[in-house]
Amino acid sequence: MNKLVVSPSPHAHSGLSTAQCMYGVLIALIPAFLVSIYFFGINALLVTATSVAACVLFEYLIQKYLLKGALTITDGTAVLTGVLLAFNLPSNIPLWIVIVGALFAIGIGKMSFGGLGNNIFNPALAGRIFLLISFPQQMTTWPQPSPWGAGVDGITGPTTLNILKQGNVEEIANIDVINALIGNYGGSFGEVSAIALIIGFIYLIWRNIITWHIPVSIILTVFLFSMAVSINHGLEYALIFSELQIFSGGLLLGAIFMATDYVTSPMTPGGMILYGVLIGIITVVIRLWGAYPEGLSFAIFIMNGATPLINKYMKPKRFGEVVKHG
Amino acid sequence: MKTFKIGGVHPRENKLTAGCAITPAPLPQQVVVTLSQHIGAPAQCVVAKGDTVKVGTLLAQANGFVSANIHSPVSGVVTKIDTITDGTGYQKPAIFITAEGDVWEESIDRIETLITTCDLDAQAIIEKIDQMGIVGIGGATFPTKVKLMPPPNMKPEVLIINAVECEPYLTNDHALMLAKADEIIVGIEILMKAINVHHTYIGIEENKPDAIELLKQKTAHRNDIEVVRLQCRYPQGGEKQLIDAVIGRQVASGALPVSTGAIVQNVATAYAIYEAVQKNKPLIERVVTVTGKSLTRPGNYLARMGMPISQLIEAAGGLPDDTGKIVLGGPMMGKATANLDTPTGKGTSGILVIPDTEAHRQEPSPCIRCAKCVAACPMGLEPYLLSKLVAKSDLETAEDRRIYDCIECGCCSYSCPAHRPLLDYIRLGKGRVMAIMRARAAEKK
Numbered sequence: 001m002n003k004l005v006v007s008p009s010p011h012a013h014s015g016l017s018t019a020q021c022m023y024g025v026l027i028a029l030i031p032a033f034l035v036s037i038y039f040f041g042i043n044a045l046l047v048t049a050t051s052v053a054a055c056v057l058f059e060y061l062i063q064k065y066l067l068k069g070a071l072t073i074t075d076g077t078a079v080l081t082g083v084l085l086a087f088n089l090p091s092n093i094p095l096w097i098v099i100v101g102a103l104f105a106i107g108i109g110k111m112s113f114g115g116l117g118n119n120i121f122n123p124a125l126a127g128r129i130f131l132l133i134s135f136p137q138q139m140t141t142w143p144q145p146s147p148w149g150a151g152v153d154g155i156t157g158p159t160t161l162n163i164l165k166q167g168n169v170e171e172i173a174n175i176d177v178i179n180a181l182i183g184n185y186g187g188s189f190g191e192v193s194a195i196a197l198i199i200g201f202i203y204l205i206w207r208n209i210i211t212w213h214i215p216v217s218i219i220l221t222v223f224l225f226s227m228a229v230s231i232n233h234g235l236e237y238a239l240i241f242s243e244l245q246i247f248s249g250g251l252l253l254g255a256i257f258m259a260t261d262y263v264t265s266p267m268t269p270g271g272m273i274l275y276g277v278l279i280g281i282i283t284v285v286i287r288l289w290g291a292y293p294e295g296l297s298f299a300i301f302i303m304n305g306a307t308p309l310i311n312k313y314m315k316p317k318r319f320g321e322v323v324k325h326g
Numbered sequence: 327m328k329t330f331k332i333g334g335v336h337p338r339e340n341k342l343t344a345g346c347a348i349t350p351a352p353l354p355q356q357v358v359v360t361l362s363q364h365i366g367a368p369a370q371c372v373v374a375k376g377d378t379v380k381v382g383t384l385l386a387q388a389n390g391f392v393s394a395n396i397h398s399p400v401s402g403v404v405t406k407i408d409t410i411t412d413g414t415g416y417q418k419p420a421i422f423i424t425a426e427g428d429v430w431e432e433s434i435d436r437i438e439t440l441i442t443t444c445d446l447d448a449q450a451i452i453e454k455i456d457q458m459g460i461v462g463i464g465g466a467t468f469p470t471k472v473k474l475m476p477p478p479n480m481k482p483e484v485l486i487i488n489a490v491e492c493e494p495y496l497t498n499d500h501a502l503m504l505a506k507a508d509e510i511i512v513g514i515e516i517l518m519k520a521i522n523v524h525h526t527y528i529g530i531e532e533n534k535p536d537a538i539e540l541l542k543q544k545t546a547h548r549n550d551i552e553v554v555r556l557q558c559r560y561p562q563g564g565e566k567q568l569i570d571a572v573i574g575r576q577v578a579s580g581a582l583p584v585s586t587g588a589i590v591q592n593v594a595t596a597y598a599i600y601e602a603v604q605k606n607k608p609l610i611e612r613v614v615t616v617t618g619k620s621l622t623r624p625g626n627y628l629a630r631m632g633m634p635i636s637q638l639i640e641a642a643g644g645l646p647d648d649t650g651k652i653v654l655g656g657p658m659m660g661k662a663t664a665n666l667d668t669p670t671g672k673g674t675s676g677i678l679v680i681p682d683t684e685a686h687r688q689e690p691s692p693c694i695r696c697a698k699c700v701a702a703c704p705m706g707l708e709p710y711l712l713s714k715l716v717a718k719s720d721l722e723t724a725e726d727r728r729i730y731d732c733i734e735c736g737c738c739s740y741s742c743p744a745h746r747p748l749l750d751y752i753r754l755g756k757g758r759v760m761a762i763m764r765a766r767a768a769e770k771k
Contacts, residue, residue, distance in 0.1 A: 004664040005651045005685040006415075008750055010736030011678075012337050012494060012657040013687075016743045018694055075691070117692035117744075211701070262696040267708065269701075311711075318706035318728060319332050319566065320576040 022076030028200035035193035039145030040091035052082030054102030084124035087190020101127040142186035160248035161293040180247035191253040213272035218255040221280025271314035329557040330567040333704035357632030363671035366392030382431035395459035397608035399630035401429040458602035464592030467673035483587035490563035493656025498613040501626035503537040513600035561735040618679030620646035636666035650685025653678040699738035709738035716755030
């Protein structure tokens with residue numbers, strides 16, 4: 001007979017592992033990936049493959065030769081960082097830039113803080129912001145989408161966010177919201193299709209991998225804030241303006257997949273909502289009045305830094321704190 | 327459907343023995359009766375080596391207010407009084423009895439007829455419960471009489487019967503409800519009289535529809551007993567969670583549950599009270615679920631206290647070759663033992679035989695701060711934080727973050743995708759923090 005195990009309770013486990021959570025997020029990203037290949041062709045595939053391979057390789061090399069510790073590349077976190085970094089890039093970006101971004105994301109963003117669970121900032125986001133500041137030209141030249149990526153290399157054009165920022169009321173009123181929903185506009189290739197990202201969101205909620213608090217509070221805040229600043233042009237215009245704020249740029253990708261990164265977001269429902277609302281406010285402020293057309297990356301980055309503070313002060317609702325009688 | 331408001335998990339129910347009627351276990355040849363089968367001071371032994379005892383003979387007397395009498399579960403001869411390692415893993419004084427025949431004390435009414443009338447007044451009922459060694463047999467084994475005598479400034483308003491059985495695998499309460507519904511209802515009436523309340527809720531989780539139906543039917547003609555169907559959610563059988571689920575009131579931190587106006591008793595305790603008060607029968611046997619995926623005859627066995635668990639496992643088809651762990655109780659809060667001679671006691675609700683493939687914990691990996699433990703904690707604590715604070719011995723902050731509120735239900739460790747032993751740390755820290763708090767309180771006095 002086997003030696004009997006004696007250990008403290010509980011003797012049961014949910015069966016959910018870190019790797020399953022990470023692969024669950026990857027599954028949720030499949031619809032957006034398929035749409036990006038449809039609109040941006042083989043380039044989207046190449047950038048993603050390069051980013052994932054580089055992230056996993058850098059994590060392997062750092063763990064094996066620098067830290068000389070346990071290898072954790074199978075837990076899915078490096079793969080996820082690679083995919084999220086790629087999704088935040090234009091499809092025509094030179095691949096060597098992707099590799100530089102991966103090195104920053106994994107090397108500085110993750111491993112220099114002590115690896116999984118210890119990083120303050122979302123590694124993919126750190127990589128993206130590093131690239132945005134270092135290679136502004138390549139990072140903001142977005143090819144226009146075309147089915148199966150035909151002729152992608154040729155045309156580049158202004159993004160919806162640029163038009164929104166310039167604030168030409170007539171031009172904005174004429175933008176087709178449907179294109180933003182399906183992803184038929186220029187942008188980083190993983191962020192363009194609102195519908196695909198929302199399908200991923202529903203999957204994540206259904207599988208209980210994330211909760212609604214962060215994405216919903218970001219999206220609602222951006223919507224309401226956008227309504228407030230555009231309502232002076234009439235309700236109809238304000239609705240178009242606010243819908244476009246949500247469906248264009250990286251808002252949904254960021255709100256659903258970047259801001260909800262376990263390690264860098266708050267632990268309590270109240271903290272998550274506070275974090276989401278502040279991300280929403282900072283995003284709109286940067287989008288409308290800042291130097292950059294897109295503010296979400298910076299907003300999440302700033303709030304990543306505030307997360308330990310939020311965790312310190314936002315306590316969960318304790319049992320029995322409000323004693324109800326009657 | 328009703329349930330408690332904060333946290334909780336829903337583990338795989340694995341109620342393999344649901345629908346198994348109660349089967350009498352074979353009489354033991356020898357029993358080992360430990361003197362502390364309850365929370366509180368161990369009982370004081372009143373027999374000596376060589377004494378002849380009958381079933382129901384008093385073996386040990388309650389030693390103080392929070393303690394309980396212990397009676398002989400068999401007839402025979404006391405062969406020695408010694409210490410053994412019981413299911414808690416601690417050394418406990420125990421009385422060894424070699425069984426001869428099955429002779430019961432004459433005072434015990436062994437006829438099965440239902441006696442519904444009870445002429446005793448509240449005080450006499452509580453005395454009887456005390457005398458018969460009744461403790462809460464849902465698992466906590468708190469002496470029942472203590473719970474029935476709340477501090478004078480706290481007036482109980484309702485009785486809540488805990489028939490939740492939220493632990494996976496266990497079905498002993500379920501089987502008892504199906505077999506002894508009438509007796510349980512009389513037990514409830516006796517309890518209501520003892521604490522002078524006029525309303526009872528019986529909380530049952532929805533995975534026992536036949537028990538809900540039966541008890542509803544038996545109580546349909548009266549409006550003082552109400553069956554409450556509850557959503558399946560662990561740890562709903564926790565006293566605080568059950569009060570919240572049934573009447574929507576939350577026990578304040580550090581307060582007695584009765585401060586909400588509710589007194590909670592387990593359904594098997596209600597049955598034991600019926601037997602004690604109406605049949606003069608001490609708590610000497612109980613239903614034990616013997617279960618596990620590899621057992622050939624898992625079931626609900628009526629077993630005398632003090633028999634070695636090996637004998638119950640034998641009755642259930644013998645210990646399977648692939649066994650990796652044996653747990654007294656359910657998988658969430660039960661205690662593992664490697665000793666097959668461990669005797670059962672008043673609190674042994676089940677014996678769970680876990681195959682080796684499910685017996686081992688997985689290697690912990692770094693905390694990814696996914697917040698699943700925070701969402702799962704039914705007390706609204708932050709298990710990830712508490713375990714880190716304890717690991718670095720920051721007990722002051724752990725106290726500030728209310729580590730003492732932990733009910734050790736295990737929802738945090740259960741839900742941790744990184745397999746971190748959260749409850750191990752919290753349990754350790756809770757013990758140390760509570761010792762500090764007690765010392766501080768003593769100093770103030």
